[in-house]
Amino acid sequence: MSQPTSEALIPEAPILEVRDLRKHFAQRRGMLGALSRGADAKVIPAIDGVSFSLHENETLGLVGESGCGKTTTGKAILKLHSVTGGTIRYRGTDITNQSQAQFRPLRRDIQMIFQDLDAALNPKVRIEDILREAVLLREPDADKESVQRQIYELMDLVNLKKNKLANFPSELSGGEKRRIGIARVLAVRPKLIVADEPTSALDVSIQAQVINLMRDLQAQFGLSYLFISHDLQLVELMSHRVAVMYLGQIVEMGPAKDIAKSPKHPYTSILWSSIVEKRSTETANHDSAPAWGVFDFERPRGGCRFAPRCPVYAERGKPAVCTDAANPPVLKEAGAGRVVACHFPL
Amino acid sequence: MSNSPLLRIEDLRTYFYSRVKRAFVRSVDGVDLEVVRGETLGIVGESGSGKSVTMLSSMGLVTTGPGVVTGKVTFHDGEPKNLLEGLDANVKLERRDGRIMRVSKDNQAWQKQADRNLKGIRGGKISMIFQNPRAALNPFETIGKQIAEAVRLHTGVTGAAEAREKALHWLEQVRIDSPRLRYDNHPYGLSGGMSQRAMIAMALAAEPQMLIADEPTTGLDATIQARIVDLLDDLKARLGMTMVLISHDIGVISRLSDRIAVMYGGRVMETGPAAEVLDDHAEGHPYTRALLSSTPRPENVTASGHLPAIEGEVLDTINVPPGCRFKARCQRMHDGVRPRCESQEPELFEIAPGRRIRCWIYAPR
Numbered sequence: 001m002s003q004p005t006s007e008a009l010i011p012e013a014p015i016l017e018v019r020d021l022r023k024h025f026a027q028r029r030g031m032l033g034a035l036s037r038g039a040d041a042k043v044i045p046a047i048d049g050v051s052f053s054l055h056e057n058e059t060l061g062l063v064g065e066s067g068c069g070k071t072t073t074g075k076a077i078l079k080l081h082s083v084t085g086g087t088i089r090y091r092g093t094d095i096t097n098q099s100q101a102q103f104r105p106l107r108r109d110i111q112m113i114f115q116d117l118d119a120a121l122n123p124k125v126r127i128e129d130i131l132r133e134a135v136l137l138r139e140p141d142a143d144k145e146s147v148q149r150q151i152y153e154l155m156d157l158v159n160l161k162k163n164k165l166a167n168f169p170s171e172l173s174g175g176e177k178r179r180i181g182i183a184r185v186l187a188v189r190p191k192l193i194v195a196d197e198p199t200s201a202l203d204v205s206i207q208a209q210v211i212n213l214m215r216d217l218q219a220q221f222g223l224s225y226l227f228i229s230h231d232l233q234l235v236e237l238m239s240h241r242v243a244v245m246y247l248g249q250i251v252e253m254g255p256a257k258d259i260a261k262s263p264k265h266p267y268t269s270i271l272w273s274s275i276v277e278k279r280s281t282e283t284a285n286h287d288s289a290p291a292w293g294v295f296d297f298e299r300p301r302g303g304c305r306f307a308p309r310c311p312v313y314a315e316r317g318k319p320a321v322c323t324d325a326a327n328p329p330v331l332k333e334a335g336a337g338r339v340v341a342c343h344f345p346l
Numbered sequence: 347m348s349n350s351p352l353l354r355i356e357d358l359r360t361y362f363y364s365r366v367k368r369a370f371v372r373s374v375d376g377v378d379l380e381v382v383r384g385e386t387l388g389i390v391g392e393s394g395s396g397k398s399v400t401m402l403s404s405m406g407l408v409t410t411g412p413g414v415v416t417g418k419v420t421f422h423d424g425e426p427k428n429l430l431e432g433l434d435a436n437v438k439l440e441r442r443d444g445r446i447m448r449v450s451k452d453n454q455a456w457q458k459q460a461d462r463n464l465k466g467i468r469g470g471k472i473s474m475i476f477q478n479p480r481a482a483l484n485p486f487e488t489i490g491k492q493i494a495e496a497v498r499l500h501t502g503v504t505g506a507a508e509a510r511e512k513a514l515h516w517l518e519q520v521r522i523d524s525p526r527l528r529y530d531n532h533p534y535g536l537s538g539g540m541s542q543r544a545m546i547a548m549a550l551a552a553e554p555q556m557l558i559a560d561e562p563t564t565g566l567d568a569t570i571q572a573r574i575v576d577l578l579d580d581l582k583a584r585l586g587m588t589m590v591l592i593s594h595d596i597g598v599i600s601r602l603s604d605r606i607a608v609m610y611g612g613r614v615m616e617t618g619p620a621a622e623v624l625d626d627h628a629e630g631h632p633y634t635r636a637l638l639s640s641t642p643r644p645e646n647v648t649a650s651g652h653l654p655a656i657e658g659e660v661l662d663t664i665n666v667p668p669g670c671r672f673k674a675r676c677q678r679m680h681d682g683v684r685p686r687c688e689s690q691e692p693e694l695f696e697i698a699p700g701r702r703i704r705c706w707i708y709a710p711r
Contacts, residue, residue, distance in 0.1 A: 065568070065570075175659065203393055203594065208656070231642065236644065276575050
């Protein structure tokens with residue numbers, strides 16, 4: 001298997017196409033507010049116009065700080081959240097407003113690996129039964145022997161010994177639980193896997209095992225991954241392309257190596273320069289970025305959402321275009337396969 | 347004596363008795379460490395390696411439940427003082443056929459003794475910051491008052507106005523923006539990064555001789571994490587603080603530490619100057635080398651696109667096998683050392699001044 005490169009992109013129709021996706025949550029304050037169904041609810045735009053596509057055999061990394069809408073985007077694709085606007089197309093079919101019954105046949109194709117290892121596996125069901133349930137979901141009429149064979153195959157795929165089958169999830173280590181989570185997803189032969197922080201609960205040495213496994217499975221089954229993580233170095237390594245999210249919007253997208261090496265959006269640049277290993281005492285002292293504050297959704301500023309934290313905005317003497325509500329930055333071409341939403345790209 | 351140790355841990359063992367498994371979980375199993383005045387000692391290891399429990403035991407914070415701590419922890423502040431003095435008198439072990447069958451511990455007496463040993467030291471001369479600032483701060487009190495309380499408890503300051511000024515000073519020191527406004531904030535009004543800063547301010551307000559930081563940046567966003575690391579780095583330089591930094595994150599450890607101890611399965615596997623332990627091309631313990639090369643850095647990726655993972659699982663500290671603790675996952679064991687690796691646990695061999703490695707490969711001939 002070779003390094004992920006942008007050339008690996010297949011110029012075919014994408015397996016997944018997301019256009020202008022929006023998900024707004026209503027926030028009601030207090031007990032009375034929770035009861036009332038009125039216009040007094042505050043709107044939290046968790047995803048606000050996200051567009052991207054994902055090809056077969058490709059990994060798209062989704063990075064950003066907590067609260068930027070990464071997980072909400074992943075869950076919206078699986079229809080675990082209803083959406084406020086926009087379209088999600090899977091192999092050309094618009095699945096955005098399909099009912100759960102209409103969506104069921106496709107549910108197998110699109111699977112998710114959840115962040116919380118312990119919440120994802122039923123603690124009272126043995127590993128064997130967890131996997132059997134998944135196998136029977138795909139082949140309800142399979143006979144006993146074939147199911148057993150498939151369970152063994154799944155255990156082989158994720159490099160687990162068969163003697164773990166009789167165990168309960170609580171008897172497994174973190175790495176083993178993660179493998180079972182992956183095995184269960186593979187049982188239904190998915191095409192697209194949304195992996196939400198698949199290694200955030202694991203130790204470094206175990207993380208490397210899981211990452212290697214995910215890459216092998218991608219090569220073997222031609223899987224597409226939407227890889228959600230806050231670990232920038234991990235995303236850089238796993239992904240063909242990376243999308244950087246800030247407050248519900250994609251601010252930059254392009255080949256992973258280019259994004260990491262020569263970021264065009266000031267936010268991407270700050271994000272990558274905050275990798276602790278790459279910093280030294282000097283870079284810290286010369287860091288001109290203003291103190292970080294949390295963006296206040298309730299008082300949305302016009303124009304660029306990043307402007308209040310943006311060093312370029314400050315350096316250029318706060319140009320009016322950055323805060324012009326009528327002219328928010330949109331994603332524009334910026335070199336080979338890259339887009340950036342910034343009035344003054346680096 | 348600028349190089350004298352401030353804290354010396356000798357043969358520290360912390361065992362937790364599991365009633366279900368009728369066996370001891372040997373979380374810390376013979377740890378020796380020294381913290382020299384003015385330096386930052388980084389303790390790195392995976393979860394379950396015993397890095398947090400080592401420091402919690404030293405600070406008398408392993409009290410509830412069947413935790414048994416033995417060894418010696420000496421704090422050199424004027425008269426050397428053993429912080430674990432007289433604790434084992436409160437534990438009774440029942441043995442049958444050489445195996446420990448039951449542990450009875452007088453929890454109250456244990457706690458009392460630990461509190462007596464650590465009076466004026468824990469929270470005062472040695473303060474601690476933890477991973478979760480929200481759990482460490484009182485949710486019903488403003489952060490300013492909490493910091494002022496630490497000032498009045500641990501320093502000579504008694505007046506309310508003076509304590510308030512001191513608290514504001516520490517809020518400024520940890521670079522909280524508009525400290526006068528933040529003084530009156532409750533913890534829930536602060537972001538994660540800001541709560542962490544408030545907790546650091548509270549720890550510093552006692553004007554400690556030593557700060558123990560247990561995973562201070564874990565769970566924070568990359569940008570906030572970088573800021574907190576910058577802050578600790580800056581405080582280290584400005585205040586000349588002695589610090590013990592516990593983290594699983596090699597990036598954080600490498601940025602802040604002067605010396606590093608690598609822990610695995612309840613034991614220190616390697617110690618030495620930070621630059622040497624983390625140098626990719628230097629000699630080192632097979633575990634440290636493997637750990638460094640399994641981190642997701644671009645230069646670690648092999649030609650096949652894989653990361654060099656450490657196969658196998660983290661050591662089960664209930665049934666610790668004979669021989670080296672890392673032998674089951676070791677890639678560098680060769681026939682010349684194998685018999686010893688299998689049968690006998692190596693000591694920390696000194697390969698250069700101040701540099702020790704617990705591996706038979708480095709045994710002197």
